[in-house]
Amino acid sequence: MPHLLESRRLLKDFGGLNAVDHLDFHIDEGEIVSLIGPNGAGKTTFFNLITGFYPADDGKVLFDGHNLLGLSPYQITELGIARTFQTVRLFQEMTILENVMVGQHCRGRSGVLGAVFRPPRYRAEEARIRKKAEEQLAFFGSRLGGYRLDQMANSLSYANRRRLEIARAMGTEAKLILMDEPSAGMNPKETEEIASLIGKLRDERGFTILVIEHDMKVVKGVSDRVVAMDYGHKIAEGTYENVANDEHVIEAYLGRKATREDQDAS
């Protein structure tokens, strides 16, 4: 079976610095893969390449039989890849429901005329978008449901903003969700919840998940496979135990983490 997502010798060159250096990577359907590595290793850049934020300089990204390179971000989303951001980036002045409904945008077709005249087709589509969005939010229980549906996204607490970002990504009906440090800034209890949420997303909703994570407990808990990166290279790959004990990985983390703590490639 072909991989769901595969990158071949993917290269991104930031003026002499190869942020992603001929990276070979793959993820299969139904897998949860964690991407780890010290700050500046090129993890987020890798995400940005996959989702079309940056153009790649060389290599290939294949998703579900399509070559993603050269496509616009919205086209890639339409094919079935959604993502969340390391720093939460919601549509602040839109309601929670609307945020997720925007996620459904690429699954709709209606345009200006439909919006103005509202034929039955438009109404049906709008009802479907709404229903789908509510479904995604229902996944998070009362945290994002009920009266909160019509609240502005900026009225949410930090943890709920992160959850809403995930709901929005789910709303695109993606096959693959890329999560960029979903537990960043959360307290231990919330981090635990995120970890179990990631598992549920795969088990109950059938998403394939690629997650960048620094919290090793989360990585250990959720990952089927762990890929470690440093300087744009893949330095180790395998189960959590294998990777955690890999000497390259230990070397990459020790002695460097302290000096680069405050920076990240993104």
Next chain:
Amino acid sequence: MTNSKLKLGIRMGAYGGVATIYLCLVGIIETFSDRDIITGIISLGHTLLFLTALVTGYLNMQQVDKLINPAHQVVEKAPKPKDTIHSAVAGIITGISLVILVLVLDRFNIRDMLVNASPKLFELLLLEKGVTPTMVSLLPFGQGLAAGMLRLVVFSTVLGLVGGTLYLLPPTRRRSIMLGIAMVVLLGLLSDLMRIALNKPGWSEGFYKLIYTGRGLSSQGAVITLVATAAITSAWRYIPDSYTRVISVITAWLPTWIRITLASLLSVSLLLRLAWFLGIENVYPPILPDCPGLITSNISLTNCTEWISQGLSAPQESTEGGLASSAPAVSAAITLADSLMLLGIAASIFLLLVRTVQMSMSSDIQKWPAPPLQKLERAQRLVTLYLGVAALLFIPGVVGVYPSEVLVMVGLYVVMGLGLNIVVGMAGLLDLGYVAFFAVGAYSMAVLTTVDASVGGAQLSFWGALPLVVVITGIAGLLVGAPVLRMRGDYLAIVTLGFGEIARFLALSDWFKPALGGAQGIIKIPDIHIGGVEFVGPQKLYYLILVSCLIAYFITARLKDSRVGRAWGAMREDEQVADVMGVNTTAYKLLAFAMGALIASVSGAIFAAKLGTIYPHSFNVQVSITALGLLIVGGIGSLPGVVVGAFALVGLPELLREFSEYRMLFYGAAMVIMMLVRPQGLLPSARRGHKLQGNERDQDDWMRIAAESEAAGSESSG
């Protein structure tokens, strides 16, 4: 603490002083002193002068409140009555500043530098001019320089004190007093308009005489206004409720056939009036038939038969031609419909009274069974809509020609504002060259319809040309949108500003002169017809503008709440993320520009047909700024805000001609104050404002429930 309050008072007083001196030296006080607010009592200039002291005192109290209630403090302390002394201090300082100005004016001739430092201003400041002789004799301290200066200080002090006290009043009372003062000033300002609108034979004349003299608001009128405003504001919260109750009584107790008959009679009378006005005569029929006895509400059967016979023989003079022959019949029909309607209303009221008496005598406990909620809501919506439409249709007839002209201008800007709201408010693309689309609309309409043989040649009718105009301008929108796709924020604003100017220069250029007429513009643009009806003059154009406003409003409202609107919203909030979430931002940007452009084109097209002649100079950057300004004043993204903003920025300056000299000054001041005090606009995007309050309530409920159910909520943190 007292020391810092004193310092605050002195500082606020100095601000107030600077503000008043500024108002004096730019000439506003002097210019405005020619206009009476209350006839024979106070002029607009003096009102402004005194209001500054009042506002200074008020703001000072607000600052004191802030001083004794720092943000981190939990329990709020109310400022004490004795704190008003500091407001008085602020007033004194304001007064002293004015005295210094008076002394400078007395000793030195500074007119070479400051042209407005005139002898008249000097006299105005001493309160010796601009007030009537009777008032002068009533003023304390008599005549002369010293007396005048003393008067200034005393008045400012008292006003500062009053301002401070005003702040201490309970909010409802404070609001009614402030609204009362505002109403008096407004009615005083609008006295000319009111004279045109009301002072004509009929029911309105009595009303006019009640509160106005020939020159302006009478002192009796001022008192009535104050009292009435205060009464209405204090009763305000009961009004929506009683409105609902009246409707519920009507729906519950009037048989359906009576309701339907009444509504259709009203519609018939309204439509006949419109037909009369638009097609037959150029004179608007009176709102209620002029019949003796109506004002005294002495409605008897004889009166009604009298009207009917009057109506049947009504218009003695009618214009020649085919349509005119139908005039007497229509006029009679109007009178008949009105009479029947009044009879019907009287009968319904009688019926309701009988029912009330019946109910109060019977032992049935449930006296007024409310109709089902859904039915009631529908009824209320219908009635409100009906009354709203009726009012909108009546306006030009009631207010007369000049105010209708103002309304037409406001309407043109409402349409433009709604279009710009798509670009700026919904899609978040700051467009400072919006006039370009207005110009393209006007020019393409002009070229396509003009009967002047030297340009154009298509000579289409307005309606034939309109679809083409919309398409052409839509394409222009795409052409402007395409090169600026990659720009954002400030850069986009600058480039679009450039495009706006380019449009004007192209129209001016020799290159396009054969097609667009150069600086002379295009003349002989025909009027707008529908069938035999010519839309000439503001009272008729009003209806056309009204319809375009409603259509533009409808379109933008529906777009806002749709897949397209959400995509624009996402783009406005975060363009990159919108892209990643599946929105084709390139396409949606172009769409926003095109939609904004084609709505503006309608406004431009009507503008061209209205004037009959257009010049490049009509399309300067001022138009773009005003359109953007009205969005800001009304609240960016809010549709009712566009209407409010257009009235504030286009309507008011047109009505208050004195202001025209200082229009830009007031625009600037209004913008700065808006940004500081109310950045969300006068009528913020309804949903947002409502939700902000709703949020708090919901949050409170939720906090309470959460606190009850679990002790430690990790949720609420962050």
